[in-house]
Amino acid sequence: MVTVLRLRIGVLLLSFAIVVYVSLGAFQTDVTHGIHDAFIRNHSQFYVQPLNTYVNSTNIIRSVQNEQMWLSDQNFTVIQREFYLYLASRLRDTPYPGVENFTRYVIAQSGLKPLTGVKKLRPDFGPVLNDVTFYRYPIAIQSCQSRIFSNNATTLFVAIISAPSYFHKRKIIRQTWLRDLKMRSDLGSVNLVGYAFVVGLPENEEIQKQIEEENETYRDILQIEMIDHYYNLTVKVVGLLNWMNDYCSQVDFVLKIDDDVYVNTKNFLTVIRILNASEQSIYGSIVDSPPLREGKWYISWDDWPWSNYPMYFSGAAVILPGCTIAPLLAAAQTIPYLPFDDTFLTGLCTSKAGIKVRDSYWLFVAWVEDVPNPCDVYTTVTWLTVSVEHLNRSHWATKDFYENLTQCILEESDGTNRTADPMEDLVFSFSV
Template identity: 30%
Template sequence: MIIVGTIREHRNKREAFLCPVKKKMSRTQRMRFFTVFGAVIIIMLMYKFSLAKEILSRTQEYSVTGLPMRHQIKQNVTNKINSSTINNHGSNRSIYLEGNKSFQSLLAVSNQLTESSGIEDIKTILRNQLIEMKKFSSSIQTLSGPSALPVLRELAMKLYEPGHLNEEIDIQKICMHRGLSLRLLILITSAQSNFKERMSIRRTWMNYGSRQIVGMAFILGRTTNASLNESLNKENNIYGDMIRGHFIDSYFNLTLKTISMLEWADTHCPNVKFILKTDDDMFINVPKLLDFIDARYKNDRTIYGRLVEDWKPIRNRTSKYFVPYKLYNGWQYPPFTTGPAYLLTGDIVHELYVQSLNTYYIQLEDVFITGFVAKRLKIRREHANEFLNSRISLRPCKIRNAISVHKIKPREQYHLWRDLLDSTIKCK
């Protein structure tokens, strides 16, 4: 539409433009040329605006959820919140200005084309505009700041900030004497806003954490939301069971959350025999898990869980499991155990932590830790039928034969806990 309007406004100039073309082209050739030429301009216009829209949406998402980036923990939380907000607004403004600039350049190109004197002039104009498009594509990534996934392949150590906020947690309650007498440590990854999920677990199967042979805690990141941060501080002052890392808590940082879990266990509980990694929407049958451990107590260098083989990367951008070629270009993942729950022997925790930092980052934590990292370390991954990691019928006898059940709502935790302990329920 811009091209048509411009040509109508410059009717006299059009004749001067067409005259040299008529000498070199037939009418059919001119029609084909202008058809292709118009399509090129439209594609250029659509490309620039779609790219700017995508980048703007990503920066807006960043300001809400928080995405992978390194943070220097030198100032207090308030200063981090303020600086983060300022940086995000600055990035958005820069992208807006760059997008507006590109729009103006398209109008300029349209004017240049109507004033050009021949085919070579048109070729030069289009060539220059394509160069400008490439510059815009590269600069827009720089202006956008941290994105949902790393722009290029990055080692995890470049995205991970070591350390934890340990002031408010009871380390001795979670792992007494660095795990010397501990048979099992259960670490539960939790979203910061999932207070109901954490409370339902505390009041049900987390009661086994009061036994000297079992330790339990939640794993979280940090937030730029001041009110939520204050709420988490109060919750941890009461329960002392929330281990918080320095990474921004978001879906795309699940790998950083698991690395944070490994770092804490390696630092504060290096002698524990087994560690279960699980999520806050899981029901864990702790008695069944302890029986499972007893049968394998002498085993080492192994990860137990629901083993997946021949799983191919998902390239559909609309999927939550999307992994772009720039992060991993293989045609399938190595065998891995699915993330809702898997069991590690304690002797591999240090190796997993160190090697994870030296492995290229992807946001699928189970593929990353139990797939790529474990494969490089030659750690066994064994399938265990008791790890269901899926939603099943919640009948008491079904639950008693499973170690891990997925997608459990907070109110359902209480029902499953009651049925698990009800001695009047008999199962064959």
């Protein structure tokens, strides 16, 4: 009899917990994690300490310690931590339930209060979780809006995500594929309305001085007021979206590219000529990887209890139509941050904003030979490089192929061989 009674009590408690969890999902009042939500707190060893060090030396940026972390109020049912962990354990290794349920889960996990005084970019997107418009830019480039004019050329902005100390990478990019892209723009193949190397704040003043000197020479640095660290890449990308939304939102396309990626400009321009700038889609190469529980891309079961991520792109190379910038930024305002910017932006924010994720394998290839072979050059739009030397060799291999100094030999379906025509425009198809 006692056992049956205990069992009934247990069932009642579990039913109550489920009701609480569901009611949190239905709750429509704004909820927040503070300026950078639970992600920043969970990774404070990567964010708070270096940021405070830089604050003390330069007074450029406010301390994260001054950001108010709200406590739960009367709108929330407080769940005892042990009971919450029990509930969370029931989700472990289950299929990813969608962005709205992810958001509800993190809200239940943190139990925090709304961030007040922040204007909603899209009221229909729900609670404001992050202040995505507070960013400052110690070094900025000119607005590209004045260079967007009506002609037959597609307008393009290139955002190159770079680390503060990677001076040699930025130098070789200026000398290789970026120079080639600017030449093609001068010839009318595209209207390159702007480009920038996007960096955060370094952890010491000497590198900051070098960045300022670099910018005096090239005028192509966009510096975001946040400590530049791998686990802050999401914050960095959202800062880029905010700047784009203010100063370059009317552009047809944005190429967001990492500084260790080589761009085959001929194939890239072939791609954007076939894309529709008014379509609510983004373009890239899908990553098929489960959440990893160890190594560089580790995420805990507590932070991500599910067995899979949503479909997302490698963040190393993504094409964004300008019309997607505002909805992506609005989505970022309402979704808890993840430390992985590609999963956050192209997996979670796209879903929230109703933006299609359109995949092509050849848009980004993660590995090519030390000296890319002619057929890699012929068929690939962008590829990862492992060093400055690899990037430079990629440029010369590309140049040799298009100047017909090297050939790509292709095998036809009937078993015969043919030599690829370097001037041929390939058809890069995307999933629908």
